[in-house]
Amino acid sequence: MMLRLSTKGQYGVRAMYEIAKGYPETPVTIKEISEKQEVSVAYLEQILNKLRKANLIKSIKGPGGGYLLNKSPDQVSIAAILNELEGPVAITSCLNPEEGCVRVDSCVTHLLWKALGEKVEAFLSTITLKTLISGDLYKIKEIS
Amino acid sequence: MMLRLSTKGQYGVRAMYEIAKGYPETPVTIKEISEKQEVSVAYLEQILNKLRKANLIKSIKGPGGGYLLNKSPDQVSIAAILNELEGPVAITSCLNPEEGCVRVDSCVTHLLWKALGEKVEAFLSTITLKTLISGDLYKIKEIS
DNA sequence: TAAAACCCTACCAAATTTGTCAAGTATTAG
DNA sequence: CTAATACTTGACAAATTTGGTAGGGTTTTA
Structure with missing residues (x-):
């Protein structure tokens, strides 16, 4: 299966979709997210931890606490979320900024994968949490 | 690293790029491909076997033999090659035709991943082996 | 008839993914 | 002030995928 x-x-x-629904004031607990999205609490903890460190969300401890979006839903793109969790789009490892490519010049496909990655990134940057919440996803074909 | x-x-x-360069008459051996692209012969055998069964290439045995493209380079898209080697573009496993999705209706992101997959597929369909051979890759931004 | 070249099936090691588990720390309602 | 709530952190491990290797074929033709 290609490009999973x-x-x-x-x-x-x-x-993030669940947390966005609580914006701007209602903290959403991990437990709620876990139940609605059918993902284990322990696994969500890892994921939300990364997103918090990236300042996409903030957490409020104690009873009544939970997670809150740091910015409004229309300012949080899918690209931003995935970038934190999976690193940059890089179709091949030689396009990974951390590794670099040893055969850029001789590689006939280098430009191709680079262009594809940029296309994906551009697309995911146009979709935000607000797009998801407002149910405007069916408009995607027009957007792009 | 996202979407590798x-x-x-x-x-x-x-x-396929190496084989396309021999089109229409000059068979290209695995050994040649191996040397030019720095990939082991044994690994290439697996890959070319799949592509042959998909009728993208044909093989000629015996001395002087090798692999030949079945269609002209401008009729072989990158999408077609990757489809055979990696299966269809399916960002999530629930978009894999073989698995199917159990929560299509309730899943807020389903449409998103579907749209992204379609975008990728459409892009890769516009690029062919001829694009690679002719060195027209720098034109990609105009194409799309 | 032997060398060239493709064909096929196992198998395996390493990396990545997909989580679980256990033991914290911080906050606040009451 | 204390107990319940909720987040925080790090270690670890099973399962899957990736990225190959090995070794034996078969077919063709110079």
């Missing part, structure tokens, strides 16, 4: 997204990325977006 | 392509897919495209 890991569950971490998938669950992360769905978790 | 496996080496099978990457090597497959590069192998």
